Amino acid sequence: MPDIEVPVLVVGGSLVGMSSAMLLGHYGVRSLVVEHHRGTAIHPRAAQITQRTMEIFRTVGVEQIVKRKSAEQFVQDGAIMGVESLAGKEVAYFIANLNEGIRDLSPCERVFISQSLLEPQLKQRAEELGAELRFATEMTSFEQDSSGVTAHIKHRDTGETATVRARYMIAADGAHSRVRERLGIRMLGRGVFSNSVTIYFRGDVGPLLRGRSLSVIYVINPVLRGFFRIEIPFTSGFLAVIALGDPEHPNTDVSTGLTDQGCLDLLHAALGVDDIPLKIEDVMRWQSEANTAERFREGNIFLVGDSAHVMPPYGGFGGNTGVQDAQNLAWKLAWVLRGAASPGLLDTYEQERRPVGEFTVEQAYSRYVTRTAPYLASKGFQPVAHDMNVELGYCYDGRLHEHPNESKARPGTRAPHMWLSEDCSTLDLLGRDFVLLAAPEWKATTDVQVHRITHPAFPAAYGITSREAVLIRPDGYVAWRGEGAPPTTA
Numbered sequence: 317m318p319d320i321e322v323p324v325l326v327v328g329g330s331l332v333g334m335s336s337a338m339l340l341g342h343y344g345v346r347s348l349v350v351e352h353h354r355g356t357a358i359h360p361r362a363a364q365i366t367q368r369t370m371e372i373f374r375t376v377g378v379e380q381i382v383k384r385k386s387a388e389q390f391v392q393d394g395a396i397m398g399v400e401s402l403a404g405k406e407v408a409y410f411i412a413n414l415n416e417g418i419r420d421l422s423p424c425e426r427v428f429i430s431q432s433l434l435e436p437q438l439k440q441r442a443e444e445l446g447a448e449l450r451f452a453t454e455m456t457s458f459e460q461d462s463s464g465v466t467a468h469i470k471h472r473d474t475g476e477t478a479t480v481r482a483r484y485m486i487a488a489d490g491a492h493s494r495v496r497e498r499l500g501i502r503m504l505g506r507g508v509f510s511n512s513v514t515i516y517f518r519g520d521v522g523p524l525l526r527g528r529s530l531s532v533i534y535v536i537n538p539v540l541r542g543f544f545r546i547e548i549p550f551t552s553g554f555l556a557v558i559a560l561g562d563p564e565h566p567n568t569d570v571s572t573g574l575t576d577q578g579c580l581d582l583l584h585a586a587l588g589v590d591d592i593p594l595k596i597e598d599v600m601r602w603q604s605e606a607n608t609a610e611r612f613r614e615g616n617i618f619l620v621g622d623s624a625h626v627m628p629p630y631g632g633f634g635g636n637t638g639v640q641d642a643q644n645l646a647w648k649l650a651w652v653l654r655g656a657a658s659p660g661l662l663d664t665y666e667q668e669r670r671p672v673g674e675f676t677v678e679q680a681y682s683r684y685v686t687r688t689a690p691y692l693a694s695k696g697f698q699p700v701a702h703d704m705n706v707e708l709g710y711c712y713d714g715r716l717h718e719h720p721n722e723s724k725a726r727p728g729t730r731a732p733h734m735w736l737s738e739d740c741s742t743l744d745l746l747g748r749d750f751v752l753l754a755a756p757e758w759k760a761t762t763d764v765q766v767h768r769i770t771h772p773a774f775p776a777a778y779g780i781t782s783r784e785a786v787l788i789r790p791d792g793y794v795a796w797r798g799e800g801a802p803p804t805t806a
């Protein structure tokens with residue numbers, strides 16, 4: 317007999333595991349999360365949160381708290397730019413203002429908030445929505461059969477063990493996923509191209525910003541390639557370093573043998589001055605890679621987040637893509653678990669998310685090559701797509717991506733945002749269930765909730781006539797549009 321029975325076991329309780337638990341709770345599914353660490357993230361890591369992720373956070377009620385916390389930590393609407401050094405010459409502005417020109421596309425804004433500040437908000441909401449979270453707990457082994465997964469867990473401090481029986485298991489166990497490895501699922505792609513480091517430091521670097529509002533500062537000089545993120549009040553931050561020396565023939569093994577003095581030398585080279593007292597707080601070693609798992613599913617086990625795709629942190633897509641995996645999977649698990657859909661619905665997780673994951677990995681790689689590693693260009697890379705195509709315009713209809721202004725509620729694309737009143741977006745009408753947004757003259761009966769939209773701009777924004785309607789899935793993607801009754805959602 318298992319010690320614990322739960323519909324869904326989530327392995328890994330960092331950004332994507334915690335989001336999975338929160339979203340499962342939102343769709344009415346109980347989950348158990350086991351996380352090796354003793355608490356939520358201690359390292360900042362991901363910070364750039366896209367509008368789409370904020371839309372997902374809005375759905376589950378954490379958008380406002382995330383915005384408030386973000387404003388405590390980072391300048392809002394900063395630039396993403398390249399410099400020779402923070403004190404020195406500016407090389408390029410990749411994004412002049414984080415939200416300029418994109419506010420019409422969403423009720424939400426892009427923000428910066430580090431994982432160490434974001435995860436506690438997600439944790440609190442996941443618990444409110446019924447998730448059970450066990451920290452300092454390792455999933456040590458598992459087996460699966462046709463009706464579920466049996467996993468063995470162990471508390472790191474007490475050594476206490478337990479057996480968990482779950483109908484489904486979500487592997488949110490990161491880039492070095494042992495679940496993926498155990499399942500024999502290979503990573504395919506461009507491999508590893510740097511042994512990188514993140515140097516966390518303290519020091520009064522505010523004067524070097526010279527009043528500039530900067531969210532990400534790429535550093536490109538003969539000593540190093542990498543990027544800074546600096547937190548309010550500009551006395552702490554990190555420098556990620558992905559290559560050293562000659563830009564044409566760089567040393568991409570930054571981490572081997574790196575000493576504290578080596579870290580200080582890199583910081584001085586990136587700051588462009590060596591007279592600011594600095595303290596190295598921590599050094600994190602990680603690999604820059606661009607790979608996608610060959611499968612996102614094995615039986616009753618699903619890969620999400622970095623266990624499914626690992627990309628360089630150029631574009632800030634990694635964690636966001638994982639949250640979007642979690643949303644795509646959570647509602648499907650909910651439907652199947654409550655018998656509202658056949659298990660075949662779960663096949664669509666990999667069908668929809670794997671191509672999007674692979675596309676996003678390639679886009680992060682293209683930004684890496686063009687912004688920091690031109691020496692890789694000779695090996696080829698995909699053309700850089702518009703940021704909005706990647707962040708808001710990923711599609712499930714075979715096209716992969718397009719600008720969100722183009723989709724006009726075509727099935728397989730994200731339902732477009734338009735303001736219906738000062739504070740109500742079309743996206744706020746979407747809920748835990750399928751909903752139908754209907755133009756004024758649409759006539760039929762259906763078992764899903766219908767919102768009749770009288771706003772004159774609605775039919776054009778959603779690409780329909782005044783007699784048509786649009787059926788939208790619980791994850792905000794369009795399932796159908798047309799006249800008459802929509803197909804049954806079961």
Ligand SMILES: Cc1cc2nc3c(=O)[nH]c(=O)nc-3n(C[C@H](O)[C@H](O)[C@H](O)COP(=O)(O)OP(=O)(O)OC[C@H]3O[C@@H](n4cnc5c(N)ncnc54)[C@H](O)[C@@H]3O)c2cc1C
Nearest residue numbers: 328330332352362363364455489490621622632634635636
């Ligand atoms: C310098 C840097 C900057 C970045 N910036 C951004 C950004 O701005 N925006 C963005 O979207 N992404 C960014 N990323 C990427 C982002 O950090 C990752 O994509 C994200 O952390 C992935 O989350 P995850 O939950 O899938 O995996 P992880 O964060 O790796 O979490 C996996 C968790 O699983 C736990 N675990 C593993 N095995 C077990 C087990 N057997 N039992 C129990 N627990 C287990 C681990 O302890 C860990 O906490 C950045 C990355 C780096 C390195």
